[in-house]
Amino acid sequence: MIKLKELSRLYNINKTIVEYGLIELLPRQHRPFSYTLMRIVLFWVRTKHQHLSLPERLRLSLQSLGPIYIKLGQMLSTRRDLLPPIYADQLAYLQDNxxxxxxxxxxxxxxSSLGKTIDELFENFDATALASASIAQVHTATLREDNREVVIKVIRPEIEKTIQADIQLMKWLAQLMQRFLKDSERLRPVEVVYEYEKTIIDELDLMREGANAIQLRRNFLGSKLLYVPEIYSDYCTKNVLVMERIYGIPVSDIDALEAQGTDLKLLAERGVETFFTQVFRDSFFHADMHPGNVFVSYDHPEDPLWIGIDCGIVGTLNNEDKRYLAENFLAFFNRDYRQVAQLHIDSGWVPEDTPLEEFEFAIRAVCEPIFEKPLSEISFAAVLINLFNTARRYNMKVQPQLVLLQKTLLYIEGLGRQLYPQLDLWDTAKPFLEDWMKEQVSPTNLLKKLQQKAPFWLEKLPDLPELVYHNLASGKSLQKQQKQLIVSITKQQQKNSKSYFYIGIAATLTLVSTLAYLQTDKNLAMIAGIPGLFAWFLAWRHTNNE
Incomplete structure (x- = not known):
């Protein structure tokens, strides 16, 4: 049941749509009846921003609605192949402005969080925010104890209440979708909302973000792909995070990157390699890589290094999901649509009774026209959208554990194409995935797994004889129970067959007696009726006999 807070939030959303005139985003013939009804209800609300362009109004409306909607705008800002540039440029302001x-x-x-005054902790603290985002903002300072330059991230006051209200409203809408929407079983809206709730609530805990950053930094320590700033854990709490200050060029500032001679092709390719390394090597990936969180080092522009900040949202995958994903990607790259269809069935992403040949043909029909283009012009986003539209016919279910991965891949492709429009995502990723798959079945990897399991096996080795004995004993006991069950079933079947025999005789004699009585042959009726009653008695007695 929707509560007053959610109703209030729904009212604010509808009011914002009317106030900013966002219905203009839809052609007049496609505007829903619900908008007309909403406009009648909110008759006193007037569009106040007609002097602004529609892209500006869209950006300001998302900004006014809070962090969940700001994050939506951040993601859309990287999809310049899906949005006109004027919209993408406006939404880009949401990244850190x-x-x-x-x-x-x-x-x-x-x-309040650190228990000391600013002057006791820091020197040169700048009360003016260096950057401000949807959930927090950062200030610069110098640590008093050792003069290291740092940035201090602070959670927005009262932001959790706004997020909770939005999440509750999303749950209510998801439940309505699940009840009334035809595709709800496939889309699983309630599960997706709960997964998103977990993600964004985790992002409000800066201690968790600090731990994520420490892990990601350790994974890429000394790497040429990615640098993650050091976290100063002694100065971190749930609401405050202190980290090393980095100097770099925002990845969206193409002019500055070109001015210093950055190898944009190599930078774009390394972005793709960084993503696949995090997913398949580490099973731990930065899942919020919009341009506001990504910089490029000033050092060695000919050998560019990515810098990643804001690790509040990370994703993980289990080994089974990784294997299915890698095999799916490779099957797509090799245009092996039968393998793609089979993998979708094996993984449970579509029902197991899905006709394999029919599903393969549907995937081929979607993908072949795309592959007719030069690889550098293929958008992975277009492939995903077309594939999902096709899969709807086969009841493909949304996989909540893959939502973050899909979003991150769209971010990476958007950044890569912005840096280097000729980026061939497929050609860049394919060698990496092929090498990863080979490594999974290599003798070296087998030996590594054996070494990992060896301590456990050695610990259990002394107990092995006893375990074998108990298993054999339990096996004999189970076998005995199975024999007893078979004997019991056999006896029951024999008893049932005798019961059915007596019932059959009784029913036959009763029918003969009834027909004879109708024919006024009382002698025959009595001759058949008395044995019939006796047969019914035997059937009843045999059925109830223990």
Whole structure:
């Protein structure tokens, strides 16, 4: 049941749509009846921003609705192959140009969380935010103890209440979808919302973000692909995070990257390699890589290094999901549509009774026209959209554990094509995946797995004879129970067959007696009726006999 808070939030969303005139995003013939009804209900609300362009109004409306909608805008801003440039340019402002909250509030929150005054902790603290995002903002300072330059991330005050209200509203809408929408079983909206809730609530805990950053930094320590700033754990709490200050060029500033002679082709390819390394090598990937969270080092532009910040959202995959994903990608790259269809069935992403040949043909019909283009012009986003539209016919279910992965892949492709429009995502990823698959079945990897399991096996080795004995004993006991069950079933079947025999005789004699009585042959009726009653008695007695 929707609560008053959710109704209030729904009202604010509808009011924002009317106020910013966002219905203009749809052609007039496709505008839903619900909008007309909403416009009648909110008759006193007027469009106040007609002097602004529609892209500006879209950006401001998302900004006014809060962090969940700001994040939606951030993701859309990287999809320049899906949005006109004027929209993408406006939404890009949401990446790190969200209006900051008051610096005095930030100071109070830092002092309250760390238990000391700003002057005791830092020198040169700048009360003006360096950057501001949907959930937090950052300030610069110098650590008093050793003069290291740092940035201090502070959670927005009262932001959790807004997020909780939005999440509850999304749950209510998801439940409505699940009840009334035809595709709800496939889309699993409630599960997706719960997965998203977990993700965004985790992002409110900066201690968790700090742990994620430490893990990601360790995974790429000394790598030429990615640098993650150091986290100063002694200064971190749930609401405050202190980390090394980095200097780099925002990945969206193409002019600055070109001015310093950055190898944009290599940078784009390394972005793709970084993503697949995180997913398949580490099973731990940065899942919020929009341009506001990604920089490029000033050092060695000919050998560019990515810098990643804001590790509040990370994703993980189990070994089974990784294997299915890698095999799916490779099958797509090799245009082996039968293998793609079979993998979808084996993984449970589509029902196991899906006709394999029919599903293969449907995938081929979607993908072959795309592959007729030069590989550098193929958008993975277009492939996903077309594939999902096709899979709807085969009841393909949304996989909540893959939602973050899909979003991150779209981010990476959007960034890569922005840096180097000729980026061939397929050709860049294929060698990596082929090498990873070979490594999974290599003798070296087998030996590594044996070494990992060896301590466990050695620990259990002394107990092995006893375990074997108990298993054999339990096997004999089970075998005895099975024999007893078979004997019991056999006896029951014999008893049932005798019961059916007596019932058959009784029914026959009763029928003969009834017909004779109708023919006024009382002698025959009595001759058949008395044995019939006796047969019914035997049937009843045999059936109830223990």
């Amino acid at each position: 969200v209006p900051p909250f008051c610096g005095e509030l930030a100071i109070k929150q830092i002092e």
